[in-house]
Amino acid sequence: MRATLSLIRREFAAYFTGPAGYATMFGFLILTGLLFNLNLNLLTHEGPVGVEYPMQVMFGGADSPVIALVAGVLFWGLFPAITGMLTMRLLAEERGTGSIELLMTAPIRDWQVVAAKFVACFWFYLVLWLPTLVYLPVLADLHAEWKAAFTVWSVLMLVGLPLIVVSKIAFLRDGPGWLIYGVGLLGFVATGVGGYFHYTTDAEHILKLTAGIDLAPIWTSYLGIVLAGGMFLSLGLFVSSLVKSQLEAWMMSLLLGLIFVLPGLLRWVLEPGSVGYELMYFISVPEHFRRTFTRGQLDTRPLVLYVTVTLFCLFLTVRSLEARRMR
Amino acid sequence: MIVVKDLTKYYGEYPAVRAVSFQVDKGQVVGFLGPNGAGKSTTMRMLAGFLTATSGSAKIDGKDVFWDPIEARRRIGYMPENCPIYSDMRIDEYLWFRGGLKGLSRSERKTRIGYVLERCWLTDVKRQIVGTLSKGYRQRVGLADALLADPPVLILDEPTAGLDPTQIRETRKLMRELGQHHTMLLSTHILSEVEATCDSVIVIYQGQVVEDGSLAAVRQRNKNNSLEEIFVKLTGQEGI
Known part of the structure; x- marks a missing residue:
């Protein structure tokens, strides 16, 4: 392999x-x-x-x-x-x-x-x-609509995203390490869980995409x-x-x-x-x-x-x- | 370490190698001699697994090169004639890639690359692109690659061809040092090199082994002549 x-x-x-x-x-x-x-x-x-x-x-x-x-x-x-x-x-x-x-x-x-x-x-x-x-x-014919629909889940998702980015940058700079993996994993979990519940349970969404066709x-x-x-x-x-x-x-x-x-x-x-x-x-x-x-x-x-x-x-x-x- | 039995190779109708058998024991350095077109490169290519023999068998450290090719190739460091290397890579990149190809882990690669760069006098030029290197340096990269996975057997096809006298001397010194840790089979046309580095010789002519034994034994069998005279006599070119 x-x-x-x-x-x-x-x-x-x-x-x-x-x-x-x-x-x-x-x-x-x-x-x-x-x-x-x-x-x-x-x-x-x-x-x-x-x-x-x-x-x-x-x-x-x-x-x-x-x-x-x-x-x-x-x-x-x-x-x-x-x-x-x-x-x-x-x-x-x-x-x-x-x-x-x-x-x-x-x-x-x-x-x-x-x-x-x-x-x-x-x-x-x-x-x-x-x-x-x-x-x-x-x-x-895609339209994006932003709304300030801050709930627990959407904030969790928004916090998770930069964590992923930070851990990725750190990985590229310093190579593998436990802290870097930890931060990355935390980011993924926060984004995933937050995104899923934001999409399924919240009435209003932060970003609304509609396609014309x-x-x-x-x-x-x-x-x-x-x-x-x-x-x-x-x-x-x-x-x-x-x-x-x-x-x-x-x-x-x-x-x-x-x-x-x-x-x-x-x-x-x-x-x-x-x-x-x-x-x-x-x-x-x-x-x-x-x-x-x-x-x-x-x-x-x-x-x-x-x-x-x-x-x-x-x-x-x-x-x-x-x-x-x-x- | 290397056991070759009745190895035969036909290129179409033409028999390049005919029922060659020999044996190289662990730790031996064997010079593989013969005129151009005698079948040296073909034999070495069959040992390295690049060509498949028409018949016969070859075993490296007990692994058959045909039936167990991956294990056999793991035990060989092979340097082909003219050292064809990817010319678009840097030396350290190339060795890193070859190390991965040979299944070394990242940390193994790091230590081994450091070692072979040092060993083959390449540390100063390791960031050079292979395509810009002179023949001598390319040859060294090929040798570094052969040593990379620390194989017990080294098979080197004309390692000193096309080098200048200084480089030949350096390479010869390196061969002598390597001979202490590896079993080596090296082909060459320079007979003084064989005398300087090898324990024994195998002379091959028209696809057949015509002489095989330790340097002293071969000399004794041939009335204590110089290696050059023995070579010319065996390969039947006396009149020339």
Whole structure:
């Protein structure tokens, strides 16, 4: 376990030691920022040119107007390229420089190596999406209302919060210690108990959040994109285990990723309801987002696809590492 | 400590190592000799667990490298040829990471890293980024990494390749000191180095062991010639 954690930490930190991680983040923020801007324009537009679902434009699922359609194609075309940027380095670089020899002779199992690399790039992928959370209050039309509803419970909660912060800062400054753990624990208990009873028993609440629209599309979209991202990342990790050059790994993972994107373009050709259309729907990630996730529905079929492809690719990666020893 | 039995490795059709058997006892320092392409690195890689043998077996301290790979690898400090190290990390960061990979606790890592930095003359440069180091320093980092978990067995693949004379002398001194606490198998092309540091030698040629024994015994068997002459005779390159 310690070995795996060590490797996860090193792989995650490696994204921040070179320019590649920052470049990916920059590109991704520009892309989502443009989509958000477009989305906002369309949502506030007067007349029959707006969009119905706010999350549809963000996740490239809107059909009209044309500008949203183009943005959607751009988003899904770049998505496998971005996940490829995260995974191309993982094993291809190790093979290229030969450092894989030191990794594979350390007392760590092959599946632990693969799991650690996958977890590290998955974390970085989540970090990529983290800044997009600031768009959500606007998209969800969120209103916050403050009230001076000081009761025993709300005060207990408010006292607990700074205690957590203080213990966290102290931990970062001085490292582990009994006093620090004690203060942190006290803070957690006070906040938890205070918050729970404040929410359940008190009539008035300090902070009242109301969303102008249904929240389901937001969390279903994010759940979908997190799992779909896992699928693309595992594909990229597998490809990265096969080649020695990062560029090759990136191009191949982009090509393989497009297998799950391009069939979506067939929907203009295929008859809705036909067998071909149903087959196309199974593997077309943009279609999953257009038809279900961004509308607040959870279709389990794509979710099962994402998770099984992820696990299968990780399995193949472990096998590919093992095969390297047998060569 | 190291028991190798009929170890064979085929790369496709080509037999790189053919039925190699030898034994290294506890506390011995063994020089692993042979011309380029004789199968030294392949044998060492199989011992370290990077490659799997086509047939045969190898045991490190009683642990089979194929059936019990994790336990076997815990007992080995391995330094590959050319020392491929992550070039984006600082030396102490790198050693901290490697210590975790080898399963050392935080406090163990702290004391061991301090020790190996001292041992390999790296204390002054420990905050340097590995990518900016010269070949000699990289080699030392590789050696520090091999020593990190205090393994009973050290397997070093050409530890002095590409070093300048001063560095070779330093490294050789270090090898001699390490030989007192560890069982060591080291490959090299520098024969004077073998004479200076090793108790015994194994000569391998075209994937097969052609000579194995203590330095004195090998000399005696070969009419008290110099090691260089013995080497040239055994590896069949006399006419050159």
